[in-house]
Amino acid sequence: MGVLTRAVRNVSRRKMRTFLVIIALSLSMAIMISIPAGIMANQKAAQSIIENYNNTITSMQEEINKTSTLIEISASSRRGMFFGTPSGMPFPGFGQEEAFINATVVDEISTIEGVKDIVPFLEVSSEETTEDTMSTPRGSFTISRPVYTITGVCLKSTLIDNYSILPTNVIDGRNLIEGDSGVIGISLNLSDYYSVYVGDKLKVYGETFKVVGIYNSTARTVYMNITDAQRITNNIGNVTRLDVYAQGISYVNSIADVIEAAYPELYVTTYEDRLANLERTQAMYETTLENAESTISQTQAVAFQEILIAIVATSLIVLFMMLYTVRERTKEIGILKAIGFSNWNVMIQFILEGILLSAMAGGVGALIGIVGAPVISSLLLPSVNPFSAQQPGFPRQNINFGTALSQSVTVTPDLQTLLLAFGVFLLLGALGSLYPAWRAARTSPMEALRYE
Amino acid sequence: MSNLVLETENLEKVYTIGRRKINALSDVNLRVNKGDFVAIMGPSGSGKTTLLNLLGCLDRPTNGKVILDDIDVTRVPEKALWKFRKHKIGFIFQTFNLLPYLSAIENVELPMEGTKKSKSEKRKRAHELLEIVGLSARKEHKPPRLSAGEQQRVAIARALANNPTILLADEPTGNLDMKTSFEIVRLLSKLNLTQGTTIVMVTHDSNVASRAGRILFLSDGKLLNREKKGMHLLKGDLTCPHCHKPIQPDHTFCPRCGKKIE
Incomplete structure (x- = not known):
């Protein structure tokens, strides 16, 4: 009959009390493991966002550097802002009618001194629309928007080879090539949306196209020959965007000036504009990240307070439970001391009971925490994911921060947190029962034996 | 070699309640030899239990000495008294004071906790003691399932667990009927005779006291200067x-x- 066996018997013979205490303590334990798990999940999400942001900025920077001789001309303002602004839209055509440039402009621009190549694009929204839910800091709302965007590309091999006008990340099938007609390349997202794969047919504006390639993108887009796009959308002779390439960087400003003077209705964007856009984008995202970091700091402060409350609550529950137990078992203490138990033996008995209760509650709490961490942390922390508000995307680069940000954060306590919390819990059990055990130990055996 | 195992010198216990001082014991001089079976008789409030608590190191005297096995226990620090309670003294209470959540054999093993005995040795010793008190068949029963007499037998076995120098019994038959009382006293007599256990028993029951070898009388906290020989074991x-x-x-x-x- 060891002291542990006696502790187990004592804890188990008062079933209802033990049950209630375990429930109360296990909630503390669940909080102690769920909150750090929530914080860690937040930090992981923040890290992922920062990495995503850095990669995006780097790739944008690289692209801008590579396209220093590019002058973009579009019929509407949004094309010039394709790197994203707070007012930028994730899909062309969303909330705005397409505006066109007549193809004759191409011939006129080609005569300007210093112009090397002109690549025309026709970007049109699909006829079919879909209902999408958007999350914003002000709440969620449903919007109706086109299912996909059609991008008509001039498939001349000299242009395809020299400029990045087609998606480069083809994951199945092939890319479009010169002479292609009646065929399309679609994004992975669209392929999943329609369950259409390489070799399958897809009806676009009433005409059937064969899918020859699928490229990796979170946006829903269709690439096709510009002639096909103009025909099916009834836009023969129209384009929505022109990429004008200068013979050298020294020609860029003069070409841009001429075009702006000749066609004031068109929006002209040069390397410098794009650089300015990039800086604005950087500034905007840095503000967003600062806000996010501030949110995380606030969340951590709240979490710290809540964990502190859980620790204090655990200690108090154990303390009062054990004080009550010591009072209730005063006579037993008297008996133990009368038959030769030392003060230390008596103390150990009660401390062990406190630890045992904590261990049992810790086990139950760990289970509750593992299963309920997402719910508990979302209830107790101001926001599990401070980035849940969707941000404008970047369709041109197929980078959509909104998607990355809205990814659900997995709140799962790791083994290290579990073991640490369990250790702290046992320590609290021991500390909480220290004073009651000390009181028990210094009880006079004669007085204790008289206690009824 | 002295045969004396327990001796008190001018033992005095004064309780202070507010400004009132109550002399629970005064000038008690008691000598108990090895193998004695001493009954201390006296009416309620005469100081019997106070005396036994002082002898059993459960309480401290106001004045005087308690010498147990040649050691003045009144000079032993409070925190070291447990060693005397564990190894030198076996206590038997009127209300048995068994732990209700432990079986009879576990109750008997309890005082052996912390001694050098192995688990199996403790179990063996507890079994032997339960056999001596005639309860080996009920060793796994918990106190609530035992009769009052059986519970007191378990308490006696527990008191003997560490082979104490002296057994102190505080009204051991106080909660028992006449027949069971007789059985318990007979058991104590048997232990005294067969095992040589030194016993000091306080009781107010003259029939119970008469079974002891020596009968002392306590009145108003004073040990009277007369001693009777008991019948000890009857035929x-x-x-x-x-x-x-x-x-x-x-x-x-x-x-x-x-x-x-x-």
Whole structure:
């Protein structure tokens, strides 16, 4: 009959009390493991966002550097802002009618001194629309928007080879090539949306196209020959965007000036504009990240307070439970001391009971925490994911921060947190029962034996 | 070599309640030799339990000495007294004071906790003691399932667990009926005779006291200067466990049935 066996018997013979205490303590334990798990999940999400942001900025920077001789001309303002602004839209055509440039402009621009190549694009929204839910800091709302965007590309091999006008990340099938007609390349997202794969047919504006390639993108887009796009959308002779390439960087400003003077209705964007856009984008995202970091700091402060409350609550529950137990078992203490138990033996008995209760509650709490961490942390922390508000995307680069940000954060306590919390819990059990055990130990055996 | 195991010198206990001082014991001089079975008689409030608590190191005297096995326990620090309670003294209470959530054998093992005995040795010793008190068949029963007499037998076995120098019994029959009281006193007498256990028992029951070897009287906290010899074992009190015929304490084999007496 060891002291542990006696502790187990004592804890188990008062079933209802033990049950209630375990429930109360296990909630503390669940909080102690769920909150750090929530914080860690937040930090992981923040890290992922920062990495995503850095990669995006780097790739944008690289692209801008590579396209220093590019002058973009579009019929509407949004094309010039394709790197994203707070007012930028994730899909062309969303909330705005397409505006066109007549193809004759191409011939006129080609005569300007210093112009090397002109690549025309026709970007049109699909006829079919879909209902999408958007999350914003002000709440969620449903919007109706086109299912996909059609991008008509001039498939001349000299242009395809020299400029990045087609998606480069083809994951199945092939890319479009010169002479292609009646065929399309679609994004992975669209392929999943329609369950259409390489070799399958897809009806676009009433005409059937064969899918020859699928490229990796979170946006829903269709690439096709510009002639096909103009025909099916009834836009023969129209384009929505022109990429004008200068013979050298020294020609860029003069070409841009001429075009702006000749066609004031068109929006002209040069390397410098794009650089300015990039800086604005950087500034905007840095503000967003600062806000996010501030949110995380606030969340951590709240979490710290809540964990502190859980620790204090655990200690108090154990303390009062054990004080009550010591009072209730005063006579037993008297008996133990009368038959030769030392003060230390008596103390150990009660401390062990406190630890045992904590261990049992810790086990139950760990289970509750593992299963309920997402719910508990979302209830107790101001926001599990401070980035849940969707941000404008970047369709041109197929980078959509909104998607990355809205990814659900997995709140799962790791083994290290579990073991640490369990250790702290046992320590609290021991500390909480220290004073009651000390009181028990210094009880006079004669007085204790008289206690009824 | 002195035969004295317990001695008190001018023992005094004064309780202070507010400004009132109550002399619970005064000038008690008691000598108990090894193998004695002493009964201390006295009416309620005469200081019997106070005396036993002082002898059992459960309380401290106001004045005087308690010498147990040549050691003045009144000079031993409070935190070291547990060693005397554990190894030198066996306590038997009026209300048995068994732990209700432990079985009979576990209750008997309890005082052996913290001693050098192994788990199996403790179990063996507890089993032997339960056999001595005639309860080996009910060793796994918990106190609530035992009768009052059986509970007191378990308490006696527990008191003997560490082979103490002296057994102190505080009204051991106070909660028992007459028949069971007689059985318990007979058991104590048997232990005194067969095991040589030194016993000091306080009681207010003259019938119970008469079974002891020496009877002392306590009145108003003072030990009266008269001592009676008790009847100790009556004829027929010691019986053979096999044929239940009377035997003498020094018999190792029953003269009637010839079987060995444990």
